[in-house]
Amino acid sequence: MTNAFASVAQVRDGLKKINYLADDGIAGVVYLAQRLGKPVLIEGPAGTGKTQLAKSVAELTGARLIRLQCYEGLDESKALYEWNYKKQLLRIQADKTSDSWTEVHDDIFSDEFLLTRPLLEAISAPDPVVLLIDEVDRVEVETEALLLEVLSEYQVSIPELGTITAKQIPMVFLTSNNTRELSEALKRRCLYLHVDYPDMEREKEIVLAKVPDISANLADQIARIVRSIRQLDLKKAPSVSETLDWARTLILLGVDHIDAEQAKETLHVLLKYQTDIAKAAKELSVDE
Amino acid sequence: MPVIDLMSGFVGELRRAGLPVSLTENLDAMEAVKVIPIEDREAFKYALGATLVKNSSHWRVFETIFEVYFSLRGSQYNIVDPSEDQADEFWRDEQDQAQLGQGEGRGAGGGGLEALTPEELANMLMRALMQGDQAMMRALARQSVARFAGMEPGRPVGGTYYLYRTLRNLDLDNMLAKLMEAGKASSQRESTSLEQRLAKDEYEMRIEQFKKEVEAEIRRRLVADRGAEAMAKTLRKPLPEDVEFMHASREEMQSLKKALFPLTRKLAARLARKRRHGRKGPLDFRNTVRHSLSYGGVPAEPKFKYPRPAKPELMVVADISGSVAAFARFTLMLVYAIQSQFSKVRSFVFIDGIDEVTKHFRATEDIQEAIHKVNTEADVVWVDGHSDYGHAFEVFWERYGKDINPKTTVLLLGDARNNYHASQSWVVKEMRKHARHVYWLNPEPRSYWNTGDSIVGEYGGHTDGVYECRNLRQLEGFVEKLV
Ligand SMILES: Nc1ncnc2c1ncn2[C@@H]1O[C@H](COP(=O)(O)OP(=O)(O)O)[C@@H](O)[C@H]1O
Numbered sequence: 143m144t145n146a147f148a149s150v151a152q153v154r155d156g157l158k159k160i161n162y163l164a165d166d167g168i169a170g171v172v173y174l175a176q177r178l179g180k181p182v183l184i185e186g187p188a189g190t191g192k193t194q195l196a197k198s199v200a201e202l203t204g205a206r207l208i209r210l211q212c213y214e215g216l217d218e219s220k221a222l223y224e225w226n227y228k229k230q231l232l233r234i235q236a237d238k239t240s241d242s243w244t245e246v247h248d249d250i251f252s253d254e255f256l257l258t259r260p261l262l263e264a265i266s267a268p269d270p271v272v273l274l275i276d277e278v279d280r281v282e283v284e285t286e287a288l289l290l291e292v293l294s295e296y297q298v299s300i301p302e303l304g305t306i307t308a309k310q311i312p313m314v315f316l317t318s319n320n321t322r323e324l325s326e327a328l329k330r331r332c333l334y335l336h337v338d339y340p341d342m343e344r345e346k347e348i349v350l351a352k353v354p355d356i357s358a359n360l361a362d363q364i365a366r367i368v369r370s371i372r373q374l375d376l377k378k379a380p381s382v383s384e385t386l387d388w389a390r391t392l393i394l395l396g397v398d399h400i401d402a403e404q405a406k407e408t409l410h411v412l413l414k415y416q417t418d419i420a421k422a423a424k425e426l427s428v429d430e
Numbered sequence: 431m432p433v434i435d436l437m438s439g440f441v442g443e444l445r446r447a448g449l450p451v452s453l454t455e456n457l458d459a460m461e462a463v464k465v466i467p468i469e470d471r472e473a474f475k476y477a478l479g480a481t482l483v484k485n486s487s488h489w490r491v492f493e494t495i496f497e498v499y500f501s502l503r504g505s506q507y508n509i510v511d512p513s514e515d516q517a518d519e520f521w522r523d524e525q526d527q528a529q530l531g532q533g534e535g536r537g538a539g540g541g542g543l544e545a546l547t548p549e550e551l552a553n554m555l556m557r558a559l560m561q562g563d564q565a566m567m568r569a570l571a572r573q574s575v576a577r578f579a580g581m582e583p584g585r586p587v588g589g590t591y592y593l594y595r596t597l598r599n600l601d602l603d604n605m606l607a608k609l610m611e612a613g614k615a616s617s618q619r620e621s622t623s624l625e626q627r628l629a630k631d632e633y634e635m636r637i638e639q640f641k642k643e644v645e646a647e648i649r650r651r652l653v654a655d656r657g658a659e660a661m662a663k664t665l666r667k668p669l670p671e672d673v674e675f676m677h678a679s680r681e682e683m684q685s686l687k688k689a690l691f692p693l694t695r696k697l698a699a700r701l702a703r704k705r706r707h708g709r710k711g712p713l714d715f716r717n718t719v720r721h722s723l724s725y726g727g728v729p730a731e732p733k734f735k736y737p738r739p740a741k742p743e744l745m746v747v748a749d750i751s752g753s754v755a756a757f758a759r760f761t762l763m764l765v766y767a768i769q770s771q772f773s774k775v776r777s778f779v780f781i782d783g784i785d786e787v788t789k790h791f792r793a794t795e796d797i798q799e800a801i802h803k804v805n806t807e808a809d810v811v812w813v814d815g816h817s818d819y820g821h822a823f824e825v826f827w828e829r830y831g832k833d834i835n836p837k838t839t840v841l842l843l844g845d846a847r848n849n850y851h852a853s854q855s856w857v858v859k860e861m862r863k864h865a866r867h868v869y870w871l872n873p874e875p876r877s878y879w880n881t882g883d884s885i886v887g888e889y890g891g892h893t894d895g896v897y898e899c900r901n902l903r904q905l906e907g908f909v910e911k912l913v
Pocket residue numbers: 161162163164187188189190191192193194195317348351352382383386
């Protein structure tokens with residue numbers, strides 16, 4: 143790693159400089175991850191800065207970010223590597239007459255025909271990288287096992303080419319929106335970080351950092367209202383991204399002090415369900 | 431004691447509390463404490479959490495145990511001598527100001543906090559809460575415990591008693607109203623209802639935080655007196671998934687509710703996935719050929735037919751009398767959260783009378799609200815409001831029996847404590863004849879079954895199985911198997 147952290151405080155301050163507001167938990171675990179060389183599994187509701195954390199750590203350490211976006215059906219050929227069979231077919235076609243089969247075989251199973259996918263790319267990288275395995279809860283259990291294997295050995299073996307071992311252990315972040323339980327084995331392998339909605343002070347700072355031209359006063363009011371709304375029993379509580387959307391909307395509308403009417407008219411930016419909007423409007427008595 | 435030595439007791443306690451800490455994780459934690467100094471307390475706590483706790487619903491249990499084992503660690507966490515506290519400085523400042531204003535002291539002279547009356551201390555607290563002064567709140571929490579809790583070494587009294595004594599002396603119950611009043615008085619104009627609401631939330635949070643400080647101080651003193659191990663034992667609480675439905679305290683109910691939501695979401699996702707990938711059918715020849723066109727006629731990507739198994743219809747019949755009400759509630763919530771897994775869900779609740787409540791769940795997306803309607807509107811009392819399974823089943827059969835068909839799965843919920851009424855177990859027998867499956871879920875421990883007025887055996891014999899569902903863990907296990 144190019145820039146090793148000296149302390150937890152340094153992580154927190156460093157992240158703050160690039161507009162990521164971490165609490166003690168987040169900063170502590172990032173620091174620990176680097177010191178112990180272990181992957182971090184970040185779990186928590188959507189829109190709370192899990193993906194952003196990996197990106198920001200990459201930026202902070204001056205490492206290249208390699209991202210594996212997970213989805214249902216993601217498999218080895220998209221996560222690890224794949225042979226470029228089209229190119230291989232062409233190569234076979236082109237040389238039908240001249241070469242012997244062994245030659246062709248050796249040739250088409252060389253680097254030139256290998257499509258490197260994020261996991262392999264991260265392992266074979268000569269430069270410092272941060273590997274982000276985003277929304278890992280979406281993949282099937284088999285793919286999860288594959289990830290685990292890579293994260294345990296930091297090597298990949300390709301039958302036709304041999305084993306590729308990492309020259310350095312990259313920082314790895316896995317994120318999960320918690321839609322399913324991940325395997326015990328994967329969890330054991332990782333440091334676990336639960337990222338929840340930020341407290342009011344931190345949310346205010348996030349708003350100030352992320353929304354240009356917002357006044358401290360408005361940011362404070364926004365953070366307070368959002369905190370009160372999160373305490374209600376809702377189908378879906380507002381996330382940080384929704385807070386930010388709301389702040390931007392209010393700025394566009396030229397609001398600098400939120401009154402009941404404005405809150406009511408813009409609640410739909412913050413809340414997605416009609417029942418939630420109604421509940422919040424009633425609770426904050428922004429009805430009358 | 432060095433940190434490393436504290437660790438084995440700490441990890442042991444986590445395991446006793448039910449957290450699944452593996453050997454590797456234990457070793458990771460040992461590495462972690464080497465690189466994060468205990469003085470950076472929050473980071474230290476999170477470092478331990480990151481290596482030892484891999485399920486966020488276990489965090490609270492972890493935090494309590496952490497507090498117990500590490501509460502006396504770090505210089506700023508020593509037990510304070512009440513006379514040399516930060517509160518003193520605050521007090522002197524206050525006095526200086528009072529003197530400036532009124533030209534005379536407040537009688538206490540330069541004396542410490544001992545001289546303060548409880549009222550004066552409460553006023554100081556009020557000011558600290560008004561200003562949200564964290565350091566002051568902490569100092570006052572400690573001061574209050576030292577003065578009011580009446581803790582004596584060796585006394586076999588629990589923390590709640592001391593908490594109660596401390597808070598009563600501070601008149602904390604009326605604090606919120608007083609703060610709101612003071613807030614109103616200090617602002618120049620009439621505040622809007624939105625502003626008032628926000629102010630109330632803010633004050634409530636500060637009061638809550640102050641209470642936590644008081645609790646923490648009491649705990650610290652208890653640990654100092656009794657030792658970490660003994661304290662951990664008294665404080666030991668089940669994990670949310672292990673809380674018994676029938677004996678949950680209010681607070682535990684709260685944590686259960688919290689745990690239920692992510693659990694249902696995960697369960698729904700898992701079931702949906704199973705449905706999609708469950709079975710690979712026979713080769714779909716046409717589809718394979720169609721796809722082969724993009725490979726120049728080579729059937730490179732074989733396609734399979736996915737059979738779509740018919741979804742069952744569900745009928746839930748739940749006893750909602752006193753002791754099993756919570757269980758019925760959680761089961762209904764769970765079932766409705768995954769209702770897309772069934773072609774139809776109908777629900778019935780009873781005590782000695784029975785009523786269909788399906789419509790409440792149809793009327794709203796909000797399961798909580800539907801449950802509330804069930805509790806308030808269902809017509810379930812026939813004679814005296816004591817469970818009468820026999821009568822409820824008879825009426826059920828009469829009214830709805832004809833709706834049971836080979837696609838129906840019936841879930842019967844309750845402890846089968848029938849108050850010595852006639853069982854009418856023939857109804858269950860008939861149900862099974864007509865339904866696809868009939869299951870009984872019992873929230874009582876198996877060892878209580880068929881004792882006293884429980885006749886679960888008599889009903890159970892006619893079902894496809896009786897399941898013990900004392901807690902979320904067991905309930906979830908059953909529901910997953912059901913689908
Ligand atoms: N602590 C934070 N500091 C700065 N920005 C944040 C923070 N948390 C969330 N955000 C912002 O909120 C938005 C959502 O974050 P994202 O990382 O995409 O959420 P997640 O991956 O958890 O769904 C992004 O715009 C991100 O920059």
